Amino acid sequence: MAYYVYWYTYHGQEWPFGLIQENSIDQIIARSGIKFDNPIVHFQLKYFLAISRIRLIKRNYIDELPYYSVVFGNQMLGGDILTHEDYPIVPVDALDSENKLINLFRRTAFQPSDTAFEQPINADARINPKFYALVYHFIDFLKEHYHDDMTVYHDQKTLKHIMTYVTRDIVFYYIMAPYSIMHLDTMYNNDDERNYTDLYKDIYTFFSSVDQNEFPGIYNAAELISRNLYQVLPSYISTIRxxxxxxxxxxxxxxxxxxxxxxxxxxxxxxxxxxxxxxxxxxxxxxxxxxxxxxxxxxxxxxxxxxxxxxxxxxxxxxxxxxxxxxxxxxxxxxxxxxxxxxxxxxx
Structure with a gap:
């Protein structure tokens, strides 16, 4: 996602999806009435919707999101951005799951920055308190390891930024990876970060130790979560021994x-x-x-x-x-x- 945004947007490239017409995506966004304060979020939602359309056209449906309700209960995070008129042959349940996923991250800017995630998850959503508790536990874990080297220890505003980012990341994998373990080896052939940084190992130690029954998706995606957070946390922690x-x-x-x-x-x-x-x-x-x-x-x-x-x-x-x-x-x-x-x- 970030690759498409930064490469195609900032290098002046054309619309990257030959299979999907850009104006059809623009029409969906215009009809939904979504307003954007951040132009990056606008571009990323367009690409997100284009990838979604490719998945639906190829009938690679998200059949169900059983853990979605654990996080959000019966809350509506937004209206149906995708309608049956857009996809008349897509099953109702599959379209519902697709809308849930899009609404979950429609305001998100996928970039490692402490200012890009003012609304890392739909701002109107109330999340199951157990996820906030896990994030607090993670912050305490970092404080125990890095003490005064962890700058968020002294800055509540920065602490809020990093906690919202961590929350977004773990909720995503809790919903999307409940059934099988996801490994970095299948995605990155040369991942020196895992070999040469204590920070990655510390993050992985924490998330690979969560209760597998209570947080299955987080446990399964411990490697991916660790890599994501490794890209962000050095802005807040002096990780040099x-x-x-x-x-x-x-x-x-x-x-x-x-x-x-x-x-x-x-x-x-x-x-x-x-x-x-x-x-x-x-x-x-x-x-x-x-x-x-x-x-x-x-x-x-x-x-x-x-x-x-x-x-x-x-x-x-x-x-x-x-x-x-x-x-x-x-x-x-x-x-x-x-x-x-x-x-x-x-x-x-």
Missing amino acids: QEDIINVKVLIDPGNQAAEVVLRNIKTLEFVRVVPSNVYEDVDVLITSLDVLPLDIEKKKYPKNLKVISWDISSTRPDYIWLLIQLNQVYVKKLKEKIENNKKIKAL
């Missing part, structure tokens, strides 16, 4: 303005710790101007895997971007080495 931080020493003439610019840039990286000039042990990176390269006798004081970055004090903005990329590569390499070492230990 202390032992993974790289220590960086900067040796540039203190009287030169370049030293301050370098320090200001590298301090924007959460995985960097700037160490004093008299520190030699556990230094991962040494950034030094050409006239103060360490002597051979000094190099012996540093770790063998020290990365030395020579710095030209006349460097321009692209050079600073290059510097940040180099530091990121050192950080990623450190994480991968940690993973490999853990694998070797487990193999013993």
Whole structure:
């Protein structure tokens, strides 16, 4: 969904569905009377309805949504956007299920942002309290793991944003995945996120441990929920472990303005710790101007895997971007080495 919206909308592409006429979708939306404050939501609903039409044409019906009523009871989340006149040969029950799904997410913007989900689920809906309880439990779980590194601990507005996003995600899978476990392996061939982030593993630990009988769809979709939340939570949580931080020493003439610019840039990286000039042990990176390269006798004081970055004090903005990329590569390499070492230990 997000791919279609951002690629076709922002790259000026044409309507992506050759099987479906765009004006027929526009007519359905116009007839429904839905108003949009967010243009992204408008585009996404159009694509959502087009995908729905393809599914109905191919008779790939959603026969029933038995867990829908567990979440919303007998509430009506909106009128019938799709009518029998639109699809005269579609069974009534199948069309009803399709309308439920569309109404559930017709106001949703499918993008990982704390401002895009002011109304992550129909704003007029009352949700079964047990889902809010689960979300509160999840937030407490994160606080226990990340403490002050979790910024939502101090910001109630941000906490509301993240809770509404989590609620939208778990309710969707509770309704749509009640019968079988859904694996990421079938969707993503190269999913390094699961291998190299503790955050993904922490999220997965929580949702794979929920009561399978009470929350079957959430339990079944634990991997997908974890991946979705992994894309959002780094905006709210510092997920970098202390032992993974790289220590960086900067040796540039203190009287030169370049030293301050370098320090200001590298301090924007959460995985960097700037160490004093008299520190030699556990230094991962040494950034030094050409006239103060360490002597051979000094190099012996540093770790063998020290990365030395020579710095030209006349460097321009692209050079600073290059510097940040180099530091990121050192950080990623450190994480991968940690993973490999853990694998070797487990193999013993």
